[in-house]
Amino acid sequence: MSDSLSLSHRELELVDALRRLGGSARSSELAKMLDVSEETVRRTIKALDKAGAVQRVHGGAFLAGPQSATSFARRISENQKEKARIAARVASYVRDGMALFLDVGSTTAFAAEELRQKSGLIVVTNSIGAAQTLANHNGNRVHFLGGELQSNERGTFGFVAEQQIRRFALDFAILSADAFSAKHGVLYHSAPEAQLAGVVADCAEQVAVAIAHPKFQETAPHRGPAPDRIGLLFTDRAPGRKLAEALAGWGVKTEVAAGSKEND
Missing domain, CATH: 1.10.10.10 (Winged helix-like DNA-binding domain superfamily/Winged helix DNA-binding domain)
Incomplete structure (x- = not known):
C-alpha cells in the first residue's frame, strides 16, 4: 500500500x-x-x-x-461481464417478498446487486457483502448468520451458522460453487462452505447454483448438496455434453444468461 x-x-x-x-x-x-x-x-x-x-x-x-491475490476481491474481479449476465438471469426468478439465501460467492455478490431492484425480501446470508448490499433497502429484512468469520471469504461458517439457517423456511437458495462435476455435482475447496451449502439446500423450496463457465473445468475435494436437490444452474455458457447429460439426469434445469456466445 x-x-x-x-x-x-x-x-x-x-x-x-x-x-x-x-x-x-x-x-x-x-x-x-x-x-x-x-x-x-x-x-x-x-x-x-x-x-x-x-x-x-x-x-x-x-x-x-496481503491476501488480495487469493481473496474474494480477486475472485469478484474475474469474469465480471459474465457474472453480471448470470446475476440478471438469477434476479428474474426472484419475486418481491420472497425468502431467500445468498452465500459468499462472487457471482452471488453480483446477484445481490441485481436484487436491489426487488422489494420486501427476507434475505438470509452468511456474506458480509450481500448483507451490506440489501439491508435497509426497499423494505428488505436481512438476517446475517453468526458463526466463525473467515475474512478471506468475507463470511461466516460453522456450527452456529448451520444451526441458525435451520430455523428458516426459504423459497429460494442461491449458491455458488468452486466446481461442477458430472460425477459428483457441486464441489467446494472449503469443507465448511460445502457443509453449509448442504444445510441450506435442505431448508429451501428451490435451490439454484450460479457459476461462470470456467468452473465446469475445475475440480475441488468437498461435495456440496446432493445434485438432485438442485433445481437450477445459472451460467453464461452451455455446459459440455457429459455435464449436460448428468444435469438432465439429476433434473437440473440449465439457464444460460443472455449475451453469451450461444445467444449472440
Missing part, C-alpha cells in the same frame, strides 16, 4: 470508511457515508486503485492487503 502521506484528504477519508465498513463497500454506501456523489467516490476509488491502496471491483472497492 502507498504511504498514507501521499494520499489526499478525500482519499484518506475513503480508506478510513472502508476500514469502518469491514474492508469493503459499495460505491453508494461510501457516497452516503462521506456525503459526496457516487461519481466522486468512483473517481477516488480509481485513484486509490492506481496507488495500490484499494482494489476496485464491480460496484465498489476492497482494501488492498
Whole structure:
C-alpha cells in the first residue's frame, strides 16, 4: 500500500470508511457515508486503485492487503461481464417478498446487486457483502448468520451458522460453487462452505447454483448438496455434453444468461 502521506484528504477519508465498513463497500454506501456523489467516490476509488491502496471491483472497492491475490476481491474481479449476465438471469426468478439465501460467492455478490431492484425480501446470508448490499433497502429484512468469520471469504461458517439457517423456511437458495462435476455435482475447496451449502439446500423450496463457465473445468475435494436437490444452474455458457447429460439426469434445469456466445 502507498504511504498514507501521499494520499489526499478525500482519499484518506475513503480508506478510513472502508476500514469502518469491514474492508469493503459499495460505491453508494461510501457516497452516503462521506456525503459526496457516487461519481466522486468512483473517481477516488480509481485513484486509490492506481496507488495500490484499494482494489476496485464491480460496484465498489476492497482494501488492498496481503491476501488480495487469493481473496474474494480477486475472485469478484474475474469474469465480471459474465457474472453480471448470470446475476440478471438469477434476479428474474426472484419475486418481491420472497425468502431467500445468498452465500459468499462472487457471482452471488453480483446477484445481490441485481436484487436491489426487488422489494420486501427476507434475505438470509452468511456474506458480509450481500448483507451490506440489501439491508435497509426497499423494505428488505436481512438476517446475517453468526458463526466463525473467515475474512478471506468475507463470511461466516460453522456450527452456529448451520444451526441458525435451520430455523428458516426459504423459497429460494442461491449458491455458488468452486466446481461442477458430472460425477459428483457441486464441489467446494472449503469443507465448511460445502457443509453449509448442504444445510441450506435442505431448508429451501428451490435451490439454484450460479457459476461462470470456467468452473465446469475445475475440480475441488468437498461435495456440496446432493445434485438432485438442485433445481437450477445459472451460467453464461452451455455446459459440455457429459455435464449436460448428468444435469438432465439429476433434473437440473440449465439457464444460460443472455449475451453469451450461444445467444449472440
